[in-house]
Amino acid sequence: MVENRRQRMRELLAADHAARPASAVSLACDRCVLELAVSGAGATVLSDLPTEDGDGDAGPSRGLVHATNPVSAGLEDLQLTVGEGPCLDAFVTGGPVLIADLAAEIARWPAFTPVACELGAAAVFSFPLQFGVVRLGSLDLYRDTTGPLTRTELADALILSDLATQGVVADLDGHNVEDVSWLADPHLQVHQAAGMVQVQLGSTTEVALMRLRGHAFTLGIPLADVARQVVGRSLRFTNAGDGNNAQ
Template identity: 80%
Template sequence: MVENRRQRLQALLAADGAVRSASAVSLACERCVRELSVSGAGATVLSTMPGGNGSSPSRGLVHATNDVSAGLEDLQLTVGEGPCLDAFASGGPVLIADLAAANARWPAFTPAACELGAAAVFSFPLQIGVVRLGSLDLYRDTPGPLTRVELADALILSDLATQGVIADLDGHRTEDVSWLADPYTQLHQATGMVQVQLRSTTDVALMRLRAYAFTRNVPLADVARQVVERSLRFTDTEDGQ
C-alpha cells in the first residue's frame, strides 16, 4: 500500500517536472499543497553555525509556495524557535493541529505565526539515516490535523524532497549553504562580523542579531544584509547603531 502511494507520488512529481522546469524540492512542496489540503509549504536546508554549539542552526530557504510560508521560515530563524527547528533537532515530525494552543511551547513564534495566517503547522525532517539536512514545513490557515493518508503522503514527499536536496547539494558539504541563491546565506558573514565587533562568541553574535530583528520587526535577512553592507554596526553597549 505504502509502496503504491510512493510510486503514485513519484509519477506525479515526474509529470510535474515534465510540464515545468523546477527543482525536485520545489515540485515536492507544490505537490504537498495539492495532495495534503495544506495552504502552503516550504523546504529549507539547515546547518550548524561555524563555531557554534549546535543549538543555533542557520537556514537557507530552498523553496516556499507563498509569502506566508516564506514568512514562517524567516520568523523561526529570527526568534530561534518553532516546528522546523524542533523537527531538525529531534529527527521526527512535529504535528500541531491547533497552533493557537501551542503558545507555551513557542511563546515568541506562535503569536506572530498566527498573525501571519497559520492556524496549524506540520514539519518533517529531511534526513538520510541519522544525517539531517533540513525540514519540509507545511501550514494550514484553519486548524485541523492531517489525516492518516495525508500523514503517510507527507512522509513520502519529505523523503522525495530529501532526494532533491541531496541532488542540489552535489559537490557541496552538508554544512555549506553558500550554494543557495538566498539572502539567508549572508547570515554566516554577518554573524562573523558582529562577533568581531562585540569580541564575543558566535552564539552571542547571533543572539544580538535576532534580538535586533525581533524588537524592530525587521526580517533577520535584512538585518544581516545591513551588517554586511556596513550600514549597521553593533557595539558592547548598544543593540546596533
C-alpha cells in the same frame, strides 16, 4: 498500498517537472498544497553552526529556502529569526512535528507562536529532510484553520518529504553535507553579518547571532534584512546597544 502511493507521487512530480522544470524541493512543496489540503508549504536546508569553543552549536545555518506563498516564507524566516518553531524541532529531533492547533502551543514556542498566528497559521506540520542519520533540513506545512492531517495526508506528507530529501541529496552531490555555504541563498548573509557583529562586540558567534535575531524580532523585520544592513555597514552593533551609524 504505500508503494503504490509512492509511485503515484513520483509520477505526479515527474509530470510537474515536465510542465515546469524546477528543483525537487520546490515541486514537492507545491504538490503538498495540492494533495494535503494545506494552505502553504516551505522547505529549508540547514546545518549546525558550531560555537567558538566547538561545544554545542549557535543555531542552524540556512542554505536553501522555498515557499509556496508569502505566509510560508514568513514562517520560515520567523523561525530562523527567533530561533524556535516546528521546523527547528523537526531538524533537531529527526521526527515529525504535528501541531493541529498552533495557538495552544504558546508555552512551547513563546516567541514563534503569536507571530505565526498573526501571519495566518492555525496549524503547522514539519517533517525532517533526513538521509540516513544525516539531517538536512525540514519540509514545513501550515493550514489557516485548525485540525490534524488525516492518515492518508500524513502518509503522503512523509512520502513527499522523502522524495524532497532525495532531491536535496542529488543537489548536494560533490558537496560536504555539513557545509551549506555553497548554496545560493540570501540567508547565508546572516552568517557573514554574524562574523562582523562578533568583531564589533568582541563576542562569540553565538552572542552575535542572538543580537542579530533580537534586533530583527524587536523591529519586526526579516533577519536577512538586518544582515544586509550589517554587511552594507549601515547598521552597527555596540555593547551599549544597537547603533545605526553608517560607516
